Amino acid sequence: MASVVITISCSDPTGAVGIETDIKTFQSLSLFSTGITTEVISIDEDGKYRTEHRIHAATVKKLLDSVHDKYNISAIKIGYISDVAVLEMLADYDFKSPVLFDPIMLSCNQLASADIQQSIRKLIQKCVFTCLSTSEVNLLYNTELKSLKDLDYDSLPDELRLCPNILIHATTQTGTDGSENENITDVFLNNCNISTVFNGHYEIRDCNQIRSTKSSALLAFLSDNLDCETSVIRAFSYLEGLTLSNDGPVANIHLNHGWLTSTRAVPLPTAKTPFPFTNILFARAGKIWDDYINHPVCQQIALGTLPMQGFCNYLCQDYHYLGNYARLHGLAIYKGRLSPVEELKGNSVILSAIASEMDNHLTMCENFGIQKQIVLGSQEDFVNTAYSRYILDVGASGSLLELKVAAYSCLIGYGYMGRIMYQKAVESNTIEDNPFKRWLAQYSGGEFWNAVETGRDLIETLITKEAIGSVQLERLVDIFIQTTKFEISFFNLALLPSSTP
Numbered sequence: 001m002a003s004v005v006i007t008i009s010c011s012d013p014t015g016a017v018g019i020e021t022d023i024k025t026f027q028s029l030s031l032f033s034t035g036i037t038t039e040v041i042s043i044d045e046d047g048k049y050r051t052e053h054r055i056h057a058a059t060v061k062k063l064l065d066s067v068h069d070k071y072n073i074s075a076i077k078i079g080y081i082s083d084v085a086v087l088e089m090l091a092d093y094d095f096k097s098p099v100l101f102d103p104i105m106l107s108c109n110q111l112a113s114a115d116i117q118q119s120i121r122k123l124i125q126k127c128v129f130t131c132l133s134t135s136e137v138n139l140l141y142n143t144e145l146k147s148l149k150d151l152d153y154d155s156l157p158d159e160l161r162l163c164p165n166i167l168i169h170a171t172t173q174t175g176t177d178g179s180e181n182e183n184i185t186d187v188f189l190n191n192c193n194i195s196t197v198f199n200g201h202y203e204i205r206d207c208n209q210i211r212s213t214k215s216s217a218l219l220a221f222l223s224d225n226l227d228c229e230t231s232v233i234r235a236f237s238y239l240e241g242l243t244l245s246n247d248g249p250v251a252n253i254h255l256n257h258g259w260l261t262s263t264r265a266v267p268l269p270t271a272k273t274p275f276p277f278t279n280i281l282f283a284r285a286g287k288i289w290d291d292y293i294n295h296p297v298c299q300q301i302a303l304g305t306l307p308m309q310g311f312c313n314y315l316c317q318d319y320h321y322l323g324n325y326a327r328l329h330g331l332a333i334y335k336g337r338l339s340p341v342e343e344l345k346g347n348s349v350i351l352s353a354i355a356s357e358m359d360n361h362l363t364m365c366e367n368f369g370i371q372k373q374i375v376l377g378s379q380e381d382f383v384n385t386a387y388s389r390y391i392l393d394v395g396a397s398g399s400l401l402e403l404k405v406a407a408y409s410c411l412i413g414y415g416y417m418g419r420i421m422y423q424k425a426v427e428s429n430t431i432e433d434n435p436f437k438r439w440l441a442q443y444s445g446g447e448f449w450n451a452v453e454t455g456r457d458l459i460e461t462l463i464t465k466e467a468i469g470s471v472q473l474e475r476l477v478d479i480f481i482q483t484t485k486f487e488i489s490f491f492n493l494a495l496l497p498s499s500t501p
Contacts, residue, residue, distance in 0.1 A: 009079030025216035075223035087119035353451035415452030418443025
């Protein structure tokens with residue numbers, strides 16, 4: 001008998017938080033599912049959720065019994081329920097399958113009655129997985145959790161820790177334009193350990209829809225007998241793959257759950273998401289990308305505290321790398337599939353920026369007492385060799401798109417990093433006397449950023465034209481993550497004893 005997943009929640013005609021969203025997610029992930037409605041809700045003109053009709057707890061139990069005994073249930077999700085009697089019934093129910101509880105009604109209506117809170121806490125204890133925001137943890141357990149950055153599992157209340165798997169996300173703040181599109185950070189706690197930290201940026205007005213979809217996808221992967229951490233990671237990947245649709249109601253932009261059934265793995269650009277492929281790469285690289293653009297060496301450069309010997313060693317190695325990097329872009333012109341003029345102009349902008357970088361490196365080395373012939377005669381580090389030969393091999397043996405992605409983490413990473421570090425230097429009042437001021441100016445300047453934008457436009461245009469599928473996307477993501485790891489290792493060279501004579 002095929003397995004079934006069940007969602008027990010409200011019916012929400014807007015498709016944001018109820019069984020409608022859950023079932024769409026399950027269907028998108030090729031699962032057979034059914035839903036048990038506990039109440040019917042509406043959203044008033046102020047965006048507040050309101051229950052229009054409740055299903056009696058005894059009726060909900062009968063409905064649950066009818067499917068619980070009939071089907072081979074692999075997992076159960078419990079969502080929006082504002083009726084204490086229903087919550088109590090579920091807390092006492094003898095479930096035979098793993099239960100995930102996402103009390104999203106707290107986020108929607110901030111239901112703070114003592115009875116509701118007590119019933120929610122009771123239900124959490126019998127679940128194998130629960131999803132909560134920081135404010136909901138504070139509300140339910142009278143804690144003062146303010147930030148996920150310093151989250152300590154031991155500081156969580158014992159009652160909450162009875163649930164073995166907890167996904168806590170930062171409480172979303174509404175922006176001045178009424179949208180809720182800030183960076184949403186989630187922390188997954190698995191059996192007393194902080195296992196995984198996630199960062200995501202979702203430009204959508206209804207973050208409750210994001211949350212509901214995320215927990216539904218999580219349940220779907222759990223039902224496939226995946227371990228909890230893998231299920232969380234895949235749920236985030238699924239969420240990143242969703243595209244925005246502008247044909248829904250004005251007050252609520254809907255997620256497109258049909259993206260997996262499309263042969264196009266990367267959504268088309270829109271006014272709200274003009275660089276969808278770049279966004280996917282950043283999201284999939286996750287912490288690796290953050291560690292790269294905020295590398296300790298770059299932080300020390302911004303503050304002017306990096307040892308000069310280490311910086312000069314980095315400059316010499318980077319000079320060698322840039323020569324191979326320029327060869328890669330020359331190969332891109334040869335492999336060009338857009339109009340020859342477009343490819344030539346775009347890659348010429350990037351090659352011009354590379355030439356400027358190489359000249360700047362020699363000038364900085366000379367200012368620090370290292371002559372050009374010493375730079376040219378310096379030995380290439382094995383990390384440099386491995387990185388350079390990797391991107392050249394991808395460029396020579398792979399497609400034009402693979403070549404572009406092999407070069408992308410360097411190009412766009414230095415663009416983001418240069419601006420971040422220059423701002424850091426300004427804010428810390430170290431820019432004027434900073435011995436690395438020329439480096440900061442190079443990578444935060446207009447010429448380099450123009451190259452970044454040119455490279456980004458070329459790669460996004462190529463992605464749109466080729467309409468790549470999921471298998472090809474995974475290959476490109478792997479290349480981007482690998483080159484980003486190389487970039488981190490490359491910066492580590494500045495922390496090693498110098499090989500420069």
